[in-house]
Amino acid sequence: MKEILQDFSHKELIALAEELGEKKFRADQIYLGLMQGKKISELNVPAALRAALSERFEEEPVHILETFVSEADGTKKYLFRLADGNLIEGVLMKYKYGNTQCVSTQVGCRMGCKFCASTLNGRLRDLTAGEILSQILIVNRSEGGNLKDRAVTNVVLMGSGEPFDNYGNVVRFLRNVTAEGGIAIGARNISLSTCGLVPEMRKFAEEGIPLNLTVSLHATADEERVRTMPIANKYKISEILDACAEYFEKTGRRYIFEYTLISGENADEKHALALAKLLKGRPCHVNLIRLNEVKERSLHAAEERVAQKFLEILEQQGISATLRRSMGSDIGGACGQLRYSRIFPDGKIP
Numbered sequence: 544m545k546e547i548l549q550d551f552s553h554k555e556l557i558a559l560a561e562e563l564g565e566k567k568f569r570a571d572q573i574y575l576g577l578m579q580g581k582k583i584s585e586l587n588v589p590a591a592l593r594a595a596l597s598e599r600f601e602e603e604p605v606h607i608l609e610t611f612v613s614e615a616d617g618t619k620k621y622l623f624r625l626a627d628g629n630l631i632e633g634v635l636m637k638y639k640y641g642n643t644q645c646v647s648t649q650v651g652c653r654m655g656c657k658f659c660a661s662t663l664n665g666r667l668r669d670l671t672a673g674e675i676l677s678q679i680l681i682v683n684r685s686e687g688g689n690l691k692d693r694a695v696t697n698v699v700l701m702g703s704g705e706p707f708d709n710y711g712n713v714v715r716f717l718r719n720v721t722a723e724g725g726i727a728i729g730a731r732n733i734s735l736s737t738c739g740l741v742p743e744m745r746k747f748a749e750e751g752i753p754l755n756l757t758v759s760l761h762a763t764a765d766e767e768r769v770r771t772m773p774i775a776n777k778y779k780i781s782e783i784l785d786a787c788a789e790y791f792e793k794t795g796r797r798y799i800f801e802y803t804l805i806s807g808e809n810a811d812e813k814h815a816l817a818l819a820k821l822l823k824g825r826p827c828h829v830n831l832i833r834l835n836e837v838k839e840r841s842l843h844a845a846e847e848r849v850a851q852k853f854l855e856i857l858e859q860q861g862i863s864a865t866l867r868r869s870m871g872s873d874i875g876g877a878c879g880q881l882r883y884s885r886i887f888p889d890g891k892i893p
């Protein structure tokens with residue numbers, strides 16, 4: 544693969560232009576074009592400069608191969624083709640306050656959570672910062688958005704991959720996506736979800752990026768958590784809670800826990816009470832969601848009635864919580880349903 548021009552910050556593009564013997568305003572033109580979701584061949588610069596860029600950089604790091612629209616709720620799922628032929632998925636959800644795009648950070652995932660389709664075939668590779676950013680730039684463009692009037696207003700790093708298993712690229716992406724003058728999505732409109740990689744959570748608290756830190760908890764005791772999340776062998780819930788507290792101390796941002804309700808596993812009243820006890824007094828919010836079933840897995844969703852009861856108990860115990868409705872499940876676009884595949888050399892999609 545060639546290099547990815549969308550990995551560069553505006554400042555780095557200015558240095559690149561200089562390296563190529565070009566004036567600063569050419570870097571500004573390139574930056575503006577890229578942020579508008581343009582390919583190299585569409586950039587509004589002299590043909591010779593476009594040719595020089597094409598030699599070294601990918602024409603289109605992320606391409607929308609197909610779009611699926613949910614009949615139930617209008618959610619869109621995108622099948623993206625990367626320059627090396629890998630295929631990843633992403634989702635755009637429409638809400639009253641704006642549109643939220645769910646982006647992937649890796650091709651696959653190696654965390655091995657038992658309820659999730661993204662990890663079924665392991666991790667193939669990390670995405671670069673520019674590949675993560677390009678998912679947003681091209682969806683914004685294809686939805687008719689521009690830099691002033693964005694079609695993508697919120698971003699969640701909740702697609703395939705564990706963001707903190709690709710730490711450097713993800714932090715670079717966050718700096719570039721929030722940068723003034725670009726697509727400029729505010730950190731407060733971004734949520735990063737992690738399965739709880741404690742050292743990276745600690746490191747991230749130092750970066751000074753005040754986003755919505757979200758942790759996938761899904762259990763209240765380590766010996767239960769390990770049944771569905773292998774990462775629980777490595778980090779204890781108590782360590783995760785300490786890292787969250789540190790994040791709050793450094794950023795002033797409350798944090799969020801994701802709790803997927805799985806029948807016969809973590810959805811009983813006793814689990815709700817244990818969760819409330821664990822989180823009482825902490826500056827956090829709980830997002831409950833009923834499991835989206837994955838055909839290769841034998842786990843089942845807790846019933847709606849059970850989920851409502853779980854929510855009620857948390858609220859009675861003074862815990863801030865919401866029960867999220869699942870979106871895009873009819874197109875395989877809901878939480879835990881995103882996958883990857885690959886275009887083989889004959890061009891066929893398996």
Ligand code: SAH
Pocket residue numbers: 654656658659660700701702704705706736737738757758759801803832833834835836837878879880
């Ligand atoms: N790797 C990160 C980012 C994934 S975010 C993380 O683990 O947080 C996706 C969210 O959906 C996570 O909270 C994940 O635990 C949850 N999830 C995975 N599979 C799911 C499923 N089948 N149903 C509901 N939620 C699921």
